[in-house]
Amino acid sequence: MISARDSLLTAAIHPSPCCEPRRGVTRPDILLLHYTGMYSCERAIDWLSRPEAKVSCHYVIDVDGTITQMVAEDQRAWHAGVSAWGGETDINSRSVGFEIHNPGHDQGYPDFPEAQMAAVVALASDVVRRWSIPPERVLAHSDVAPARKIDPGEKFDWRRLARAGIGLWIPPEPVDPADAGFEPGARDDTIAKAQDLLRRYGYAVETTGELDVSTALVLAAFQRHFRPARVDGRLDASTLATIERLVAALVTRGASARA
Numbered sequence: 001m002i003s004a005r006d007s008l009l010t011a012a013i014h015p016s017p018c019c020e021p022r023r024g025v026t027r028p029d030i031l032l033l034h035y036t037g038m039y040s041c042e043r044a045i046d047w048l049s050r051p052e053a054k055v056s057c058h059y060v061i062d063v064d065g066t067i068t069q070m071v072a073e074d075q076r077a078w079h080a081g082v083s084a085w086g087g088e089t090d091i092n093s094r095s096v097g098f099e100i101h102n103p104g105h106d107q108g109y110p111d112f113p114e115a116q117m118a119a120v121v122a123l124a125s126d127v128v129r130r131w132s133i134p135p136e137r138v139l140a141h142s143d144v145a146p147a148r149k150i151d152p153g154e155k156f157d158w159r160r161l162a163r164a165g166i167g168l169w170i171p172p173e174p175v176d177p178a179d180a181g182f183e184p185g186a187r188d189d190t191i192a193k194a195q196d197l198l199r200r201y202g203y204a205v206e207t208t209g210e211l212d213v214s215t216a217l218v219l220a221a222f223q224r225h226f227r228p229a230r231v232d233g234r235l236d237a238s239t240l241a242t243i244e245r246l247v248a249a250l251v252t253r254g255a256s257a258r259a
Contacts, residue, residue: 010067011059011067011068011069011123012066012067012068012069013068013069014045014049014068014069014070015049015070015071016048016049016056016057016070016071016077017049017051017056018048018051018053018054018055018056018071018077018078019056019071019072019075019076019077019078020075020076021075021076022074022075022076022093022094023076023090023093024090024093025093025094026074027074027131028073028094028095028096028131028133029094029095029131029132029133029134029137030085030091030094030095030096030133030137030138030139031095031096031098031124031127031128031133031137031138031139031166032079032080032091032095032096032097032098032139032140032141032144033097033098033100033120033124033138033139033140033141033152033156034057034079034097034098034099034100034140034141034149034151034152035099035100035101035102035104035151035152035153035156036060036099036100036101036102036103036104037102037103037104037106037107037151038101038103038104039103039107040101041060041062041063041066041101044060044099044101045060045068045070048060048070048099049070054078055078055079056070056071056077056078056079057070057071057077057079057097057098057099058070058071058072058073058077058079058096058097058098059096059097059098059099059123060098060099060100060101061098061099061100061101061116061119061120061123062101062116063101063102063112063113063115063116064113064115064116065115065116065118065119066119067119067123073096073127073130073131076092076093077092077096077097078092079092079095079097079099079141080092080095080097080141080144080145081145081148081149082145082148083141083144083145084144084145084204085137085139085143085144085202085203085204086202091144096127096131096133098120098123098124100112100116100120100152100156101116102151102152102153104151104153105150105153109153109155111155112152112155112156112157117157117160120161121160121161121164121166124138124161124164124166125164125165125166128165128166135162135165135166135167135168135253136167136168136201136202136250136253137202138161138166138167138168139202139225140152140156140221140224140225142220142221142224142225143202143203143221143222143225144204146203146204146217146218146220146221147214147217150220150221150224153224154223154224154228154231155228158225158226168246168249168250168253169226170226170242170245170246170249171245172226172227172228172229172238172242173227173237173238173239173241173242173245174229174238175227175229175230175236175238176236176237176238179236179237179238180234180236181232181234181235181236181237181239182211182234182235182236183211183234184211184212184213184216184233184234185210185211185212186210186211187209187210187211188209188211189209190235190240191208191209191210191211191215191235192207192208192209193240194219194235194239194240194243195207195208195209195215197243197244197247198218198219198222198243200247200250201243201246201247201250203218203221203222204218205218211234211235216233216234217233219233219234219235219239220232220233222239222242222243223239226242226243226246227239227242
């Protein structure tokens with residue numbers, strides 16, 4: 001089993017039968033982060049290990065920092081569901097999935113505690129190093145499935161991960177309370193520009209120039225990850241400026257990698 005045990009990290013083993021060989025690829029190039037959305041970590045691990053659940057993940061991280069491995073990293077765990085990123089739709093085959101225990105938005109959505117975040121950082125650092133996962137492919141479940149998912153949500157500390165070399169992050173443009181952004185259904189060239197930039201980054205969105213339902217869901221996913229001060233699915237100046245900076249950082253990173 002390829003696991004955190006190959007490094008200095010310690011992980012308990014609780015195997016899940018819900019896995020199979022990766023399809024079309026031999027190694028992951030995405031790290032995908034979720035929250036469990038269940039009352040207790042024990043219940044989450046139990047559910048993820050049941051054949052009838054037909055869901056699994058590679059690792060579960062409890063609030064006290066305990067790490068449990070459920071699927072070997074070289075296997076395809078069933079955690080992403082119907083999802084897409086960068087034109088790819090089999091995200092399970094391309095990713096390592098973390099379930100970070102948090103009861104979720106429907107059950108109070110508490111903060112992610114320090115011990116848990118420290119464990120996430122340590123494990124994520126180990127995984128991205130061993131598999132050479134690029135920063136722009138450290139993603140939220142909501143990024144790849146914005147119509148279905150909102151986890152791990154706006155309280156998750158992506159900035160902390162980036163400071164540890166995990167993921168791509170730029171300081172978000174401050175929100176102007178007076179700027180409500182484009183209303184749902186609005187049409188404008190600025191909306192088309194934002195859609196194009198979001199698609200360039202990897203989000204599954206069409207360039208239509210309309211702030212339709214699909215675009216609003218993608219904008220909300222982007223805001224949860226990169227501009228969490230206000231998550232409303234509208235395109236305001238803060239969101240657009242943050243998208244522009246993020247894509248510029250991606251381009252700069254790509255140019256540096258080619259140099």
